Amino acid sequence: MKHIFRKLCAPVLAAGLLVSSLTGCSGGLVANVNNGTINPNTEQTDFDIMGGMSALSGGYDNNEVLNALQESAGVHINWETLSDSLGEQVNIRITGGQYPDAFMGVGFSNYDIARYGDDGTFLDLTPYLTPDIMPNLCAVLDEHPEIRAAITMDDGMIYGLPAGEQMTTAGIGAPMDDAYSIFSVPQYSMINKAWLDELGLPVPTTLDELHTALQAFKDNDMSHTYYGNDAGSTIPMSTGFDEWCWGQNIFYAGFGFTNWPNDVCNDLVLNPDGTAEFVCVRDEYRECLDYFHDWYADGLMDVEMFSQSDSQLIAKCQQGYVGVSVWWYIEELMGDRAEDYVFLPPLTGPDGTCNVTIRPGSPITSGQLSITNKCKSPINLLKFFDQWYDGETVMQLQYGPKGVFFTGQDEKGMWLSITDDEARAQYGKSGGELRNVYEVFGPKLILAEYYNNVFYMEDRAIERLTDLDESWMPYVKDTTFYPVDCVFTGMEMETIDWHKSDFETAVREQEGLWLRDGGPTDEEWEKYKEYLNNKCGMSDLLKVYQDAYDRYAAANQ
Amino acid sequence: MKKDKTLSTGMSERTSDIILVAICAVVLVIVAYPLYYVLVASFSDPYDVYAGKTFLLPSGFTLDGYKAVFAEKSIVSAFFNSVKYTVIGTIFSVVMLYITAYPLAQKDLPGRKALSIFFLITMYFGGGLVPTYLVVKSTGLVGSMWSLFLPGGVGVGNMIIVRNYFQNSIPHDLIEASEIDGCSKLRTFFNVVVPLSMPIMAVMVVFSMVAYWNDWFTALIYLGGKGSPLPLVMRNILIKSSASASQAATISGGYAELNKLTELLKFCSMIVAALPMLIIYPFVQKHFEKGFMAGAVKG
Numbered sequence: 001m002k003h004i005f006r007k008l009c010a011p012v013l014a015a016g017l018l019v020s021s022l023t024g025c026s027g028g029l030v031a032n033v034n035n036g037t038i039n040p041n042t043e044q045t046d047f048d049i050m051g052g053m054s055a056l057s058g059g060y061d062n063n064e065v066l067n068a069l070q071e072s073a074g075v076h077i078n079w080e081t082l083s084d085s086l087g088e089q090v091n092i093r094i095t096g097g098q099y100p101d102a103f104m105g106v107g108f109s110n111y112d113i114a115r116y117g118d119d120g121t122f123l124d125l126t127p128y129l130t131p132d133i134m135p136n137l138c139a140v141l142d143e144h145p146e147i148r149a150a151i152t153m154d155d156g157m158i159y160g161l162p163a164g165e166q167m168t169t170a171g172i173g174a175p176m177d178d179a180y181s182i183f184s185v186p187q188y189s190m191i192n193k194a195w196l197d198e199l200g201l202p203v204p205t206t207l208d209e210l211h212t213a214l215q216a217f218k219d220n221d222m223s224h225t226y227y228g229n230d231a232g233s234t235i236p237m238s239t240g241f242d243e244w245c246w247g248q249n250i251f252y253a254g255f256g257f258t259n260w261p262n263d264v265c266n267d268l269v270l271n272p273d274g275t276a277e278f279v280c281v282r283d284e285y286r287e288c289l290d291y292f293h294d295w296y297a298d299g300l301m302d303v304e305m306f307s308q309s310d311s312q313l314i315a316k317c318q319q320g321y322v323g324v325s326v327w328w329y330i331e332e333l334m335g336d337r338a339e340d341y342v343f344l345p346p347l348t349g350p351d352g353t354c355n356v357t358i359r360p361g362s363p364i365t366s367g368q369l370s371i372t373n374k375c376k377s378p379i380n381l382l383k384f385f386d387q388w389y390d391g392e393t394v395m396q397l398q399y400g401p402k403g404v405f406f407t408g409q410d411e412k413g414m415w416l417s418i419t420d421d422e423a424r425a426q427y428g429k430s431g432g433e434l435r436n437v438y439e440v441f442g443p444k445l446i447l448a449e450y451y452n453n454v455f456y457m458e459d460r461a462i463e464r465l466t467d468l469d470e471s472w473m474p475y476v477k478d479t480t481f482y483p484v485d486c487v488f489t490g491m492e493m494e495t496i497d498w499h500k501s502d503f504e505t506a507v508r509e510q511e512g513l514w515l516r517d518g519g520p521t522d523e524e525w526e527k528y529k530e531y532l533n534n535k536c537g538m539s540d541l542l543k544v545y546q547d548a549y550d551r552y553a554a555a556n557q
Numbered sequence: 558m559k560k561d562k563t564l565s566t567g568m569s570e571r572t573s574d575i576i577l578v579a580i581c582a583v584v585l586v587i588v589a590y591p592l593y594y595v596l597v598a599s600f601s602d603p604y605d606v607y608a609g610k611t612f613l614l615p616s617g618f619t620l621d622g623y624k625a626v627f628a629e630k631s632i633v634s635a636f637f638n639s640v641k642y643t644v645i646g647t648i649f650s651v652v653m654l655y656i657t658a659y660p661l662a663q664k665d666l667p668g669r670k671a672l673s674i675f676f677l678i679t680m681y682f683g684g685g686l687v688p689t690y691l692v693v694k695s696t697g698l699v700g701s702m703w704s705l706f707l708p709g710g711v712g713v714g715n716m717i718i719v720r721n722y723f724q725n726s727i728p729h730d731l732i733e734a735s736e737i738d739g740c741s742k743l744r745t746f747f748n749v750v751v752p753l754s755m756p757i758m759a760v761m762v763v764f765s766m767v768a769y770w771n772d773w774f775t776a777l778i779y780l781g782g783k784g785s786p787l788p789l790v791m792r793n794i795l796i797k798s799s800a801s802a803s804q805a806a807t808i809s810g811g812y813a814e815l816n817k818l819t820e821l822l823k824f825c826s827m828i829v830a831a832l833p834m835l836i837i838y839p840f841v842q843k844h845f846e847k848g849f850m851a852g853a854v855k856g
Contacts, residue, residue, distance in 0.1 A: 433801050
């Protein structure tokens with residue numbers, strides 16, 4: 001039996017491998033059939049579009065904004081919208097050959113776009129980007145060449161319309177060319193000032209002072225003595241581990257870097273001289289983990305930091321167990337005890353260093369609208385989408401119609417949005433939920449200038465940006481960051497696709513182990529670097545990011 | 558209860574009884590407490606739960622989670638869909654298991670080894686999601702209830718268990734005897750093998766039933782949003798809630814508050830989804846024992 005099995009298995013295995021390796025590269029082998037020429041057909045006015053929507057949306061059939069846009073473009077669209085498992089469904093439909101005229105709000109990665117563009121599923125839109133067909137978009141692209149660059153593939157093709165939200169400090173009055181994204185510093189650390197006062201300690205300015213404070217929180221069991229919780233419930237410091245807005249990374253500033261999770265590649269930084277580098281192999285990184293291991297070993301950092309969810313962190317903080325934590329808003333995390341807490345600015349490290357590195361904002365992507373080769377009259381469909389590239393229209397697609405979400409204009413002509421109280425009184429929903437009902441997922445390009453001349457940014461975003469500008473940006477010595485809109489070649493995308501997630505996982509795991517068990521010996525450190533290079537393609541990745549940046553820098557000079 | 562003689566040497570019956578009961582009680586607590594904890598958590602403030610404040614009684618009693626679950630109108634039809642899929646699927650799967658496992662258990666079946674290997678290969682190699690979908694699509698099953706049963710109708714792992722049971726636990730002499738007495742192959746199967754295999758049938762019913770009851774992914778892929786079973790609807794409720802919480806994180810505020818409902822819903826949906834199974838389980842288990850006894854007496 002064993003014998004027959006082996007005999008049977010070998011060819012099956014071989015065939016399986018062959019097939020998978022064939023399909024692996026077929027994307028690049030198939031010739032592209034539709035690029036460069038315009039399809040002048042304008043007969044089709046009835047289109048099928050498949051796409052994503054918010055889970056709270058009831059679909060787009062009765063969306064008054066979309067219906068008005070369809071009427072003015074003279075087209076009718078049959079929406080097929082999903083809020084869940086969209087990626088799988090879309091892949092299945094494309095592979096099965098049963099796809100619609102266009103995909104909207106799917107969020108294809110650049111890798112997918114290149115693949116479906118190369119095999120001819122997605123149309124190249126470059127010939128259609130003319131003032132006749134798309135006047136609004138062309139005006140935007142003329143004014144913002146960087147947006148055109150971001151959506152152009154390395155072979156010059158454009159397979160999707162641009163989308164992105166440029167929420168920056170320009171919205172709170174910073175000059176346009178010196179504005180920073182709301183995502184520049186994602187973690188705002190905070191400390192319990194009431195506990196500090198009780199203990200007669202100042203708000204720490206260095207990591208060593210924070211260590212003293214945390215030790216005091218622990219020794220005096222502040223959660224028990226100050227808030228009356230169970231004895232021994234004090235957690236001096238609780239955060240997530242490499243998490244988005246509640247990670248520990250802000251505390252690394254004392255060692256000259258902050259390795260934020262980000263959209264390009266974690267731990268990648270761009271130095272001011274234009275060289276890309278991974279911070280996770282710098283000596284400072286090693287020192288840093290060694291330093292914080294002592295905190296962890298002393299019981300100052302939460303033992304659950306590696307495994308807890310944001311809900312668990314919120315739960316602990318709202319009970320008043322936690323002395324130091326990280327979140328975007330104090331009130332959100334600390335609930336009723338919020339007034340006891342103050343922001344804890346980035347702290348100086350043992351050798352006097354303090355530097356926060358900033359991360360890129362959200363990218364301009366072209367994965368939000370792709371027209372497929374099933375579409376007979378791309379011109380008609382693109383005319384419909386051109387209307388989206390207008391401030392007042394995109395505002396309504398993002399938040400909700402005038403008269404519902406936007407209640408009126410002030411003397412400067414800026415649109416005012418509904419307040420939470422009004423929304424609850426009129427619609428029985430919070431402002432956020434109301435927005436969720438009306439929001440349309442798709443190629444929405446919300447430019448930074450719209451916040452100055454079309455509508456006001458949400459209050460919470462203003463609050464966050466103000467905090468960013470006042471409390472955190474002063475600690476940023478250098479505002480260089482790796483541009484999120486770098487364009488990669490097909491080969492480079494293959495490399496990233498192949499190595500990036502292995503690399504990020506390996507670094508993250510090792511970071512956690514060293515934090516928990518103590519910093520690396522020289523031998524372990526060398527072995528780690530070797531492992532990243534040999535098994536996780538670190539040097540290949542670095543080369544890819546460096547090359548892409550060099551091209552980007554050359555093009556933007 | 559029949560006492561084990563080795564246990565009672567040097568120990569009174571009473572002592573051994575106490576020890577046995579104690580062991581059973583510990584096992585019961587280990588098994589039942591997590592379930593009870595979820596039940597308690599579904600009535601508690603989730604932040605209290607995560608802060609370790611609930612143990613035996615709910616802390617910060619709330620019915621919000623169940624309110625949110627039953628506010629979804631499609632929950633009733635989803636429940637009946639699930640019942641329908643589970644009943645039909647279980648019957649179908651068990652029948653398929655029997656009619657594949659029994660022939661393979663016969664030593665005189667021609668090509669028995671090749672057939673076994675054929676089945677075995679499907680355990681190690683799957684087509685992958687997309688190719689499988691394409692096959693199902695080209696058979697025209699997409700959107701039909703049968704797409705849930707036909708593609709995975711024979712669970713090969715289960716089939717091997719059933720086959721081994723037929724081979725090892727049903728005495729070959731008994732089958733020979735029935736044939737000598739004039740039973741046809743079919744009659745042997747229905748009147749001798751099926752009644753004797755009740756224990757394994759009960760096990761297979763439980764396995765299939767739980768699998769069909771819990772399955773949401775197949776329905777998500779093949780049904781296209783129509784006739785969704787209970788777990789899929791539960792999942793949508795949860796996704797809606799977490800979407801509105803994450804929206805709050807960026808715009809209107811109150812993430813902590815809305816996120817509470819999402820966390821609460823996780824516990825509530827576990828209870829709502831598990832309860833029917835928990836109710837049915839004891840009834841099937843009764844059969845399990847009965848079949849077991851029947852086999853023992855006749856063997």
